[in-house]
Amino acid sequence: MTLESIIRVTDVRKVFGLLPVLDGVSLEVRGGEAVALLGANGAGKTTLLKILATLLRPTRGTATIGGHDVAREPEAVRALIGVVAHGAWVYDDLTARENLRFWATLGGLEAGADDVAAALAGVGLERAADARVRTFSAGTKRRLSLARVMLARPRVLLLDEPFAGLDQRAKKWLEGRLEAFKAAGAALLMVTHSLGRELGVADRLAVLAGGRIALDTARGSLGPDDVLRLYAAHAEEAL
Amino acid sequence: MSYARRALAVAWKDFAVERRSKETLNALVFFSLLLLFVFQFTLGGDRERLAAVLPGVLWLGFVLSALLALGRTFLVEREHDCWEGLLLAPGDKSAIYLGKLAGNLALMLVVEALVLGLFVVFFDIDLGRALPGLLVVVLLGTLGLAAVGTLFAAMTANVRARELLFPVLLLPVQVPVLLATVKATEALLLGEPLGAVAHWVKLLVAADVIYVVVSLLTFDVVLEG
Secondary structure (H helix, E strand, O other): OOOOEEEEEEEEEEEEOOEEEEEEEEEEEEOOOEEEEEOOOOOOHHHHHHHHOOOOOOOEEEEEEOOEEOOOOHHHHHOOEEEEOOOOOOOOOOEHHHHHHHHHHHOOOOOOHHHHHHHHHHOOOOOOOOOEHHHOOHHHHHHHHHHHHHHHOOOEEEEEOOOOOOOHHHHHHHHHHHHHHHHOOOEEEEEOOOOOHHHHOOOEEEEEEOOEEEEEEEOOOOOHHHHHHHHHHHHHHHO | OHHHHHHHHHHHHHHHHHHHHOHHHHHHHHHHHHHHHHHHHHHOOOHHHHHHHHHHHHHHHHHHHHHHHHHOOOHHHHHOOOHHHHHHOOOOOHHHHHHHHHHHHHHHHHHHHHHHHHHHHHHOOOOOOHHHHHHHHHHHHHHHHHHHHHHHHHHHOOOOOHHHHHHHHHHHHOHHHHHHHHHHHHHHHOOOOHHHHHHHHHHHHHHHHHHHHHHHHHHHHHHHO
16 A cells, blocks of 8 residues: 555635635545545535546645646646546447547547457446447446546546445445555545445545535444444534 | 547547437538528529629528537537546647537538538529639638637537527627638629639638637637636
């Protein structure tokens, strides 16, 4: 496991109009570590993820990935991150293989046919490789989205509700994939407001409430009831 | 090399999506046919009247079709939540612009060829010697329309009133192109050689160069919003 902090968020504030959504958030994620970012709707989880993904600029404070400032060096950051967002980022009228080839080329990756085939096999889509994405279920699209990310071999994985809309079998499968990313030394930050299976992947839990990190603790042997109790206490306290 | 590959990938993707869905092409063909029926109904068979208004009517058809086509440039990205994916793609974003421009240009030229063909049939026009010169003018005019249209489509892609804002932004900028194309088309249809409209062609070339260069330089900023 790598102990170096790959994601470093320091006193980040983000204001939309007059409304502060993040108000002094600080957080670190090391290589080979997964942090689950919990919080109620509107707590600012996705905003923080978008700042790290270089899609939003912080109003104040700094956020770095691999030592690169997300606001000042977005291109360097983009080369390090893989993002699995709410949308799958796939074109319905292209096949799974065509989608991966397109994103690989656009990302400047030297991905050959074998790499694309391996990425599809890695997410169990080898048989559906030449089927149009229009025919895929939400779970299958999520798999393809992960194959897109796998192809780029990112050092940092930013996930927004990665388990949303997946059935139990698909959740178990995704858990395995995320564990593999961690084992390869990647840093994972996943945003969720679910307290179920996805927390099994997380090494640490961070609760975002009132624009700040209200709790940052090792998951350790915390059971679902402990997590729920801690979440409720800290989220409500901050509100 | 990577830059060209990325631009080609975007153009190929748009071509493949359009070839399979045919959403824009079907809409444009139907719209063009509708326009032709309206023009035919209004102008009738009066040859003198037709000769006077034909260049304007022809370019009105091209521009209205272009507004429809160009306005949809980034619709596929919004519909499939791929906009952020484009933003996060490392490297020079102007490659995305070039790919989109190539796709738009190809689509518009296909529709314009169809409209021109139907104009010939509907209004019984003999293009004859005017055709080579007309092709040059149409190509240059379409490039000017597509160059700015692709940039403005990106600019308005995430704006609430984009359908309204897009033509309001695009048409004033297109005044030099529209003026040059209509005037050159008028002269060519009256039987004048391409050399006689060289000043309009030069204006079109200058406008195209400026539009493409400015769009390439600013697309990154526009996309990042």
